Amino acid sequence: MTAASRRTGGPSSTARLSLRRSRQLQGIxxxxxxxxxxxxxxxxPLLLVGRMSVSDWSLLSGDRGINFPDNFxxxxxxxxxxxxxxxxxxxxxLVTVLLVGLGLGLALLVQEGGRYxxxxxxxxxxxxxxxxxxxxxxFWGLYSPSIGPxxxxxxxxxxxxxxxxxxxxxxxxxxxxxxxxxxKFAGLxxxxxxxxxxxxxxxxxxxxxxxxxxxxxTLRRITLPLLRPSLALALILCITGSLLAFDQFFILTKGGxxxxxxxxxxxxxxxxxxxxxxxxxxxxSIIVLIVLLALNVVQFRGLRSPDKA
Numbered sequence: 001m002t003a004a005s006r007r008t009g010g011p012s013s014t015a016r017l018s019l020r021r022s023r024q025l026q027g028i029x030x031x032x033x034x035x036x037x038x039x040x041x042x043x044x045p046l047l048l049v050g051r052m053s054v055s056d057w058s059l060l061s062g063d064r065g066i067n068f069p070d071n072f073x074x075x076x077x078x079x080x081x082x083x084x085x086x087x088x089x090x091x092x093x094l095v096t097v098l099l100v101g102l103g104l105g106l107a108l109l110v111q112e113g114g115r116y117x118x119x120x121x122x123x124x125x126x127x128x129x130x131x132x133x134x135x136x137x138x139f140w141g142l143y144s145p146s147i148g149p150x151x152x153x154x155x156x157x158x159x160x161x162x163x164x165x166x167x168x169x170x171x172x173x174x175x176x177x178x179x180x181x182x183x184k185f186a187g188l189x190x191x192x193x194x195x196x197x198x199x200x201x202x203x204x205x206x207x208x209x210x211x212x213x214x215x216x217x218t219l220r221r222i223t224l225p226l227l228r229p230s231l232a233l234a235l236i237l238c239i240t241g242s243l244l245a246f247d248q249f250f251i252l253t254k255g256g257x258x259x260x261x262x263x264x265x266x267x268x269x270x271x272x273x274x275x276x277x278x279x280x281x282x283x284x285s286i287i288v289l290i291v292l293l294a295l296n297v298v299q300f301r302g303l304r305s306p307d308k309a
Contacts, residue, residue, distance in 0.1 A: 052282035059276035071283035080259060084267045091174065091263070092242035098182050099238050100231070103189025108223075110190070111197050121194075124187040132184065136251035139180045143167055143252070170260035173253045177261070180248055185241075189234050196230025197223070236299050240292055264288060 051057075054068035075081055106124055110117050127135070142148050143166035151163030166176040200223065208218050224231070246265040249255065255262040262270075264284070272281035 049282045049285055052278050053286045054283075055279055057277075057279040057282070059272065059278055067279065071279040072287075074280050075284055075287070078267070078271075080262055080267055080270075083259065084262045084264050087174075087261060088243060088245070088263045091178070091245060092239055094174070094178055095181055095242045096235065096238045098178065099185055099189050100234050102182060102186045103234060104193050104231075106186060106190035107193040107197055111194065121190075124190050126187070127184045128187045130184065132247045133251065135180060135184050136248045139176070140252050143176055167253055168257060170257065173257065173261050177248050177252055180252070181242075185238075189238065192234050192237075193227065193230050196227045200226045232299060236296055239295060239299070243288070243292060243295075 051063075053071055054066055056064040056067040056070070058064065110121050110124070130138075142150055145151055145163035145165060148163075148166075150166075151160070154160045154164065155162070165172065167173045204222055204226070205218065208222055213221070244265055245263050246269065249261050249263055249266060250269075253261045255266055265288075268281045268284050268288070271277050271284065
């Protein structure tokens with residue numbers, strides 16, 4: 001120990017500096033695996049997609065040189081582009097309203113503790129554990145008019161005279177796929193909103209009850225305003241996931257009937273792996289990324305707490 005450290009009763013400045021550097025190195029060591037993963041699986045692919053979007057890049061022959069802005073100019077003339085955009089928006093609106101609304105209803109249902117509440121929470125959460133591809137294959141079998149059990153059961157009950165074509169018309173395909181998504185993810189949004197509900201202080205509800213507030217007034221003036229952060233998270237996850245829908249439609253409908261259920265991501269897949277035009281697919285991916293970023297910024301600003309605005 002130096003004379004200065006003996007007088008102050010603590011470590012010297014050199015020792016403190018050494019300790020600080022040691023902690024910094026430890027922090028860097030802990031963060032390095034995450035940095036490497038983000039760089040390899042996000043930053044580098046994003047840079048590659050950006051390069052592809054301005055290049056004449058074929059799936060088989062590779063990069064054949066810069067052709068900007070030809071890839072972007074080829075997007076809107078595609079006959080499937082605007083129908084895919086419209087369908088994706090319709091699907092997103094339908095799924096968002098149903099998932100967030102049902103998730104909030106389930107969260108309110110299981111908010112209070114009770115004898116059967118734990119069992120109900122588990123039942124609602126079970127579909128979340130099933131992979132989306134597996135769930136899509138399961139529902140494809142259920143919807144099938146040849147091997148599915150739903151049609152024969154309805155016929156035996158006398159409700160229908162022939163098997164129902166759950167995926168045979170554009171509206172039926174949309175509703176059937178939406179039912180799959182709601183069944184699988186309603187429990188997840190219930191959990192997100194339930195966490196937000198349980199974070200609301202009980203004293204607020206007790207004060208509202210003393211003031212004579214009804215249940216509807218409590219919901220509108222207390223629960224929903226204080227649930228804004230959780231609602232924002234649920235909306236962002238739901239809208240982003242719906243706009244990027246691919247697995248369920250690829251397995252259930254393959255874009256049919258008559259290309260009526262082609263989503264924007266399916267269009268990217270077709271451009272890349274069926275038409276082997278990675279340049280146009282990358283350009284469309286960049287546009288989708290920009291749209292998602294803009295939507296998320298708008299949602300964050302519109303749904304954040306008023307005291308943080």
